[in-house]
Amino acid sequence: MTTNNVEKHRRPPVTAADRAVLHDADVLVIGGGPAGAWAAISAAANGAQVVLADKGFCGTSGATAPAGTGVWYVSPDDDARERAKASRFRLGGELAEQTWMDRVLEQTWINAHQLAEWGYPFPVDDAGEQRRTSLQGPEYMRLMRKRVKQAQVRILDHSPALELLVDQHGTVAGAAGVDRQAGDPWTVRAGAVVIATGGCAFLSNALGCNVLTGDGQLMAAEVGAALSGMEFSNAYGLGPAFSSVTKSLFYNWATFYYRDGSAIPGAGSSHGRGVIAQTLEIEPVFACLDRADEQIRGWMRQAQPNFFLPFDRLGIDPFTQRFPVTLRLEGTVRGTGGLHLVDQTCATSVEGLYAAGDAATRELICGGFTGGGSHNAAWAMSSGFWAGAGAADYARSQRRIGPGGKRRLLRAGGAGLRDGGGHASYDSNEVIRSVQQEVFPTQRNWTRDGDLLGDSLVRLDALWHRVRGAAAARNALDAVRAREAAALVATSRWMYRSAQQRTETRGMHRRREHGALDPSQGHRLLSGGLDEVWIDRLAVPRSAHHVQGVTA
Template sequence: MSLEFDHSYKLANQNYDVSLKADVLVIGGGPAGTWAALTATENGASVILVDKGYCGSSGATAPSGNGVWYIPEDQRGEAMKSREALGGYLSERKWMERVLQRTFENVNRLDEWGYPFPIDEHGVKHKRSLQGPEYMRLMRRKLNKAKIKILDHSPALELLYDGYGIAGAAGVQTQENNQTWAVQANSIVIASGGCAFLSKALGCNVLTGDGYLFASEAGADLSGMEFSNAYAITPKYSSITKTAFYEWASFTYEDGSIIEGAGSKRGRSVIAKKLSEGQKVFAQLDKAQNDHDLQKYMRIAQPNFFLQFDRMGINPFEDRFEVTLRFEGTVRGTGGIRITDETCATSVPGLFAAGDAATRELICGGFTGGGSYNAAWAISSGYWSGEAAAKYALTYNRNNHDRTLTRKQVVGINEHHTPGETLGGNELTKLVQAEVTPYNVNLFRAEEKLTSSLLTLNNLWKEAKSHLGEKDSDLVRVRESAAMLATSRWMYSAALQRTETRGMHKRLDFPKTDDHQQRRLITSGLDEIQVNWDSHSLVNI
């Protein structure tokens, strides 16, 4: 089988080395991507999955212990209610109910497939957490058994098009001498994760907002991008950002005195203020110090959380350890590609979004979906998007015709460069990080600093359009830097529009919640960004 290409542009000055064809292409090999691929196959579609890393071991889920929003039916009302106020009442019960039911059913399928859920002394399996290594190893086995073609270490760099719209994607195989690949597909599921801005959070260095950029270049829009300023507590010099167990922590100054408010729901803001003042902050899980059964459970639930301490000879229940905050952006935030219906379709025909690549406002509102909610969303949105992508693909191109694939001009690859010094991907990444990581801009938000940073980022975008290229980094980093730059601009544009405090979005100049802003913000565009209120998401106004 061969594909017909319009070679008006060439990817990295090469022709495509590998040309493939499938009904459905899934971009991303985490939980959302693997569920999408499996479900599309179960619905009769041929599927190719491409992953920036190795499907089954890359991404935020693979190295971690993950809670799951696995709730029996009689407890779901309270579970939903407990989330609504935190998220600023931007979530929807309809979606929460759907996610809870689909997650319940799919987690039970994991049990049937042989996932080793722990069993208590009464013989009851506990299904509210998943160990990433075992979970993703099982999912890869299922992909292989279903004969789904996997392209590992094959980051997508751009989408491909024909006269009818989305028609595939192209990228490189980084462990095959950067061979170029192209896949023709009738529908695409973007499950490439969120954007952590290369902050070195565990498993997140492949999560640079690539899917957001692809979707926007295709004409899709985003939602909830103002809720993308998540910072996680982590031991200093550690990449592990699992935060659930800090509920049992006391936070202290270097002299051992208690930091008031650091252990509350607004504790990250308190810690950030102390760190920005140059003070050291220490933690100790002393509230679980005398509960050995709880300690045993903690170690079973998240073993890698304790591995970092064991290696350093620290007993976190008995010893204090220095902490900091690591930026996680949209990975633990809720912003992402806007989906338009229950199939997880975007506004672009044939393009679907799942997992952290999609907005999680529907179940989390404006407060972090980190942990069990994101895990449930990945499972359920992956399932729905895979099902819908298969149905769309099989209906759209019943005769499986080859399509003439063309490319758009995209930043970093084939924009018409003007003479001048090249802006490298590593250089641009550092410039973006300088605007999005400081607490006094992104966590403690106010118009003056947001406006100043956004002006800098907008100017960087103009420069990137004409000068971004391979200078000090490869093409993958070039496109990653473009994606992070675009994501930062969407974040701050939405943050300026929401003139109130809601969820994780805190405005120092608008500290109160405004009932008239109890609706979602839709962000779109690349060169010129538009932010508009979603008139269809008014809630109790």
């Protein structure tokens, strides 16, 4: 594995002249979704003083909070768990690892029981048993915020982190950001940091995803962290054209139609998303949930009430009337790429930095196939729990509890925060639109093509260097949007460079000119770097290829 040298830029020290609100902690958790909440609770349970900083309001922001989600909750029956692992192992191109799948299944089982003890209202079946295979986001995250507060965690709401802090040795030692409501900068000095900022959905307006812009991955890459599986990032959510809801389970009962009212052949099959993507490139696609009977309709409204809100507001009956649908890019939120983890504590490749949830790679349990829904929910519970405990243990072992000791703290952020030599700051919204033009079109990103990947990267590389060379944002609040824009550019480049290197079709990564799986490419692709993106190969442990009933 190649060791990536951190790209050098001026790192100013943290000083009293910054006039930031200062907090000291053993562990700083960045992100307040399920992974961040579990990390904060776990770190506190391990004796750490914890600060949690959320871009939004912890408990209401992110992809989970406004919607329901399945959970990869499987009883501790050997046959049941082997079947659960084998199915995902095949779909993911045999890149998942049995050890990690076993750990997640067991930890999710334990954490779901913990949720029940905390009072989560799981539904009860006819036999009086709780059904713990799904969670309603509002109730789940309301409970998690309550438990975070009960754990004596200091919550910084509406306080996006802008950059990580490192000491003179390059060890992560906190972060700096801004309180969006007060306009005040903040600094947290910490013994360890957990990145739980979610994935990157490129501001596509998918439900709950517009706070998920890859900020944590950018901050981590600026201190030298590696990512993994970024080619598995072309997840598109299906939903009404007039709504941000991309929960797609109910479309199993849908018929899809052309504009003239005739049914689209194959659109409702296992490969139907590709058929819909191809059709949308030519003309609108319509859907109707006309294959659901009365019993299924009642279950749908109970299971996902927010799915129906846009229809009810517009007076549309989705069971009897056709409505236009679209595909919204959900990128690494529903994909599997994210920060590379080096051990079972969810440590990254940078000392003092941990990652959890969608910010971390889910290849370990999903391989190259989407972890959307149940697997990502289980991963958030489990990786958050482990990352929090690992960060607490690290902070304690390094005796860095307290105000940072004698360490000299430096600011590690780059684009949007440091002057790159340009005369003016960049137009963040224009940069965002430029990235979206490269990653939104299904012609470029659903099924990839080597020539089109190269074509996009020419523009994306130039865009990054323009961003990197611009003047800093005018103030801390402007810097929030500037950093989001920079993170979108960085993510798109890791994503497309990784896709270039995987010259095969595996999992959700599809190459037009390489339509088959290549057995010689059963490895992971690591990526990183900013001014120069690097790609490296990492062998998958042999134990990954011994899921019962499956041989590589």
